[in-house]
Amino acid sequence: MNLLDKLVGTIAPHLCLGCNTEGWLLCPACAGSLPRVPDRCYRCHRLSDHGRTCVHCRSQSRLYSVKVGTAYDDLAKRLVLKLKFDGARSAVEDMAKVLAPKISQADFYLVPVPTATRRARQRGYDQAKLLARELSRQTGLPYLDCLRRHGQAHQVGSSRQQRLKQLQQSFRVTRLDLLKGSRILLVDDVLTTGSTLESAAAACRVAGAARVSAITFAQA
Numbered sequence: 001m002n003l004l005d006k007l008v009g010t011i012a013p014h015l016c017l018g019c020n021t022e023g024w025l026l027c028p029a030c031a032g033s034l035p036r037v038p039d040r041c042y043r044c045h046r047l048s049d050h051g052r053t054c055v056h057c058r059s060q061s062r063l064y065s066v067k068v069g070t071a072y073d074d075l076a077k078r079l080v081l082k083l084k085f086d087g088a089r090s091a092v093e094d095m096a097k098v099l100a101p102k103i104s105q106a107d108f109y110l111v112p113v114p115t116a117t118r119r120a121r122q123r124g125y126d127q128a129k130l131l132a133r134e135l136s137r138q139t140g141l142p143y144l145d146c147l148r149r150h151g152q153a154h155q156v157g158s159s160r161q162q163r164l165k166q167l168q169q170s171f172r173v174t175r176l177d178l179l180k181g182s183r184i185l186l187v188d189d190v191l192t193t194g195s196t197l198e199s200a201a202a203a204c205r206v207a208g209a210a211r212v213s214a215i216t217f218a219q220a
Contacts, residue, residue, distance in 0.1 A: 014090065017078045026079055026094040034070040034098065037219055042066035042194055051213075061194070062201040063186075065213040069098040072190055072218035080189055080218060083127050092127070095189070095217040096134040102215060103135070108185040109144035109178065110136050113200045113214075114171075116149060131217070132187035141185075146175040147200055171200050173207035180208035191216040 013022045018030030040047045041054035043061065048054050051067040070076045083091035112132035120126040129145060136143035150170050173179060184204050186197055191214075201212040 014088070017082070018075050024094075025082060025088060025091050026075065030075060031094060031098060034076055035073075037068040037070060039067065042068070042191060042197075042214075042219070061198050062205045062212060063194075063197060063214055064211045066191065066194075066197065067099075067102045067213075067215045068191060068219040069095070069102065069215075069217045070219075072220040076218045083130075083189070084123065087124070089125065089130055092130045092134045095131055096138050099135060099215055099217060100138045103139050103141065103185065105139070105141070106183060108141055108183050108213075109146075110139075110141050111144050111146055111184050111186050111200075111204070113186050113188040113196060114147050114149045128188050131189060135187060135215075144175060144178060144184075146173055146179055147203065148172050148174060171203040173203050176207055179204065181210050183211045184209045184213070186212065186214035188214065188216045189218070191219040 014025045015022055016024045016027040016030055018033070019027060021027045021029075024030075038047060039049060039051045041057055042051070042063070043057040044054060046054045046056070048065075051065040053061050053063050053065060072080070079091050079094060082088040083095075110132045112126065112128040114120070115123075115126045115128055132145075133143055135141070148171065150172065184201075186200055186204075188197065191197065197214045197216075201214070204212045
């Protein structure tokens with residue numbers, strides 16, 4: 001939590017989105033009530049070990065696996081909206097607590113999937129970077145901000161095909177010295193069609209990453 005969040009929390013403490021308990025955006029009890037998403041292929045939802053992309057979908061994706069914390073519904077959706085549109089940066093602490101147990105202590109870099117620059121400018125921060133940094137703090141895994149985004153197209157409401165067209169060649173990779181030969185864990189807040197993650201994963205693989213997986217707080 002940054003200094004501004006601490007100050008706001010002192011003057012006007014957060015109330016839990018689920019039960020109105022003071023001092024939390026999502027108290028431990030309500031966080032524990034979030035519906036857990038089983039390990040499955042993120043594209044077709046076939047159950048798979050450790051969220052591995054299934055054999056039927058691998059030819060269409062460079063993602064080795066995707067793990068998801070919860071469904072994008074009710075409390076989870078309200079928490080994400082508080083983060084994105086109400087400036088509640090402390091929401092990433094609650095999200096990271098849900099995700100941290102799903103991350104194995106392997107040789108991963110935590111790489112945020114950058115938000116379109118215009119959106120990040122409007123909010124004053126990039127929520128994926130905040131979440132990845134918080135996950136790094138909670139898990140001890142290294143944070144690597146090595147993706148840059150070219151496209152500024154607004155994707156909410158777009159179909160999968162529209163998103164794929166918008167995202168072609170959308171990402172470029174920096175820090176090739178660290179990325180090459182490494183295992184990467186992409187971090188984002190919400191998974192919708194998967195096209196953004198797929199485009200980011202393809203860019204990382206072309207740049208030499210040995211394996212690219214992903215983790216998101218919620219899946220729509």
